[in-house]
Amino acid sequence: MDSYQHLPDDFIEICQAVTAKRPKAVITHILQHGFVTTEELKERYGYNHPPRAARDVRELGIPLETFRVTGTDGRKIAAYKFGDIRTARFSKIAGRTGLSKQIKDELVKRYGCKCFIYLEEVLERELQIDHRVPFEVDGEPELLPENFMLLCGSANRAKSWSCEHCENWQNLKDKSICLSCYWAYPENYTHIAMRQVRRIDLLWQGDEIDTYERLKQQANILNIDISQLVKEIIEREIIESDDKNG
Numbered sequence: 001m002d003s004y005q006h007l008p009d010d011f012i013e014i015c016q017a018v019t020a021k022r023p024k025a026v027i028t029h030i031l032q033h034g035f036v037t038t039e040e041l042k043e044r045y046g047y048n049h050p051p052r053a054a055r056d057v058r059e060l061g062i063p064l065e066t067f068r069v070t071g072t073d074g075r076k077i078a079a080y081k082f083g084d085i086r087t088a089r090f091s092k093i094a095g096r097t098g099l100s101k102q103i104k105d106e107l108v109k110r111y112g113c114k115c116f117i118y119l120e121e122v123l124e125r126e127l128q129i130d131h132r133v134p135f136e137v138d139g140e141p142e143l144l145p146e147n148f149m150l151l152c153g154s155a156n157r158a159k160s161w162s163c164e165h166c167e168n169w170q171n172l173k174d175k176s177i178c179l180s181c182y183w184a185y186p187e188n189y190t191h192i193a194m195r196q197v198r199r200i201d202l203l204w205q206g207d208e209i210d211t212y213e214r215l216k217q218q219a220n221i222l223n224i225d226i227s228q229l230v231k232e233i234i235e236r237e238i239i240e241s242d243d244k245n246g
Contacts, residue, residue, distance in 0.1 A: 007031075011085050015062065022047065023056040026064075026080065035081035039071045052160045054080050059135045104129045106145045117155035117186055118201045128156050132184040134163050138175045149184075159183045166193035202230070 015027045025045045029036040038050035047053045054064050063083030071077040107129070114121045127150040131141065141147040151159065163169050168177045182189040182199065192199065204212035219226040 007082070007085065018060060018062075020056065022053045023060055023062075026053050026057050027062065030081060035067075035069075035079045037069055037071065037079040038077050049157055049160060050078070051164055052157065055135070055160065059131070059140070061140070100129055100143075103143060103145050103148055104150065107148065107150050110145070111150070114150070115152040115155050116149040117151055117159065117183075118203065120152065120203050122152050126152060128153065130156055130159065133175055133178040134169060136169055137173050137178055162193045168194060 012031070015031060018024045018027055025047075026036055026041070029040065029045075041047045041050040041053055045053075054066070057064055057080075063085065064080045065083040066078055066080055068076045069079045104127070108124055108127070112121065113124045113127060115127065129148050130151050132147055132149050133141065163183060168174055177191075177194065178184050180190045181194075182192040191197075215229060216226050219229040222229065
């Protein structure tokens with residue numbers, strides 16, 4: 001089993017300098033036990049999306065290798081251990097926390113305290129800074145606000161899952177594909193994780209909630225999903241508008 005004695009002092013020093021809770025839990029466990037499993041990340045540390053925790057470590061410049069082990073139920077599960085430490089980007093880690101805070105502050109100043117995906121206003125402490133183009137595709141970008149986005153926890157988890165199941169993430173590693181993706185630029189995209197689909201995330205709040213409840217009631221009467229009802233209403237309005245203008 002791996003331990004401190006197999007790692008260079010400068011690498012251990014960098015690992016121990018990490019203060020963010022999620023990557024620190026992964027790193028500390030690996031330092032102590034040689035590796036950490038997705039099962040342990042879920043059950044011991046409460047991280048329901050282990051790949052996101054591993055990604056946090058990789059984004060700090062610390063390489064991780066994914067391999068398979070047998071879980072407590074006898075099934076094969078993923079586990080993480082340090083990869084080739086010669087690829088660790090020590091220079092990228094220094095000062096990262098402070099720069100990330102500056103970038104987040106600038107994004108909040110420009111766009112307000114809202115999620116870039118769901119466009120919902122939330123408390124600043126609930127917003128997470130994320131790469132527009134995943135680190136796994138294009139590496140560490142220049143630390144400028146335009147290379148990052150603010151996401152609520154739900155949107156961040158949704159983006160992580162979609163990106164990690166995308167062919168570009170897994171094999172192609174083509175930055176241009178990400179730049180035209182919904183998860184990077186929801187305001188201007190041509191695909192979602194290489195799938196030809198489009199989406200709109202709608203939020204009803206305050207006095208608008210009454211409208212939502214009426215829509216839901218109508219959808220129940222018609223025995224269709226509320227999303228389908230909204231689509232039909234929009235399509236009908238477009239057709240009527242075209243007829244008037246045509």
